Amino acid sequence: MPGCWSRKGPAFSLLELVFVVAIVAILAVLAIPRLSRGTKGAADSALVGSLRTLRSAIDHYAAEHEGRFPEWNQFVQQLTRYTDSRGQARTNKDATHIWGPYLRAVPPLPVGANKGKTGVRQVDEASAGWIYDQTTGAIRANCSDAEVDNAGRKYKDY
Secondary structure, three states: OOOOOOOOOOOOOHHHHHHHHHHHHHHHHHHHHHHHHHHHHHHHHHHHHHHHHHHHHHHHHHHHOOOOOOOHHHHHHHHHOEEOOOOOEEOOOOOOOOEOOOOOOOOOOOOOOOOOOOEEEOOOOOOEEEEEEOOOOEEEEOOOOOOEOOOOOEHHHO
């Protein structure tokens, strides 16, 4: 009879469909938390990359300036412009300003309450993304003790 439903071949039973839906639901429960952590994991990786870039630039500056690290209050200028042997910065390269630039710009802090800030200070300030010690050349994220990654490691200890 035309228009009537007839079972001509193998089909899924209701029980089989319930099993498939249950399996898909279990996979979703497992995958969604992992995917939501992906953004935080990406920010953690960005922090590692930014610190690697900053530390490399500081070390390169020191190697070319007789072991002296950039001055904290001249940090941006000394790392993003051409410098002479004393660390005086200029926008254009000339006969005495032959070193650098070591960075195009200071990267923004990718994590924490100060996320997006590029300021470099010696101590925690609202405008600072990075805390820098010019005597040792150490730089770290301007994050509180409470700001940690998924493993519980403090961002300021990276």
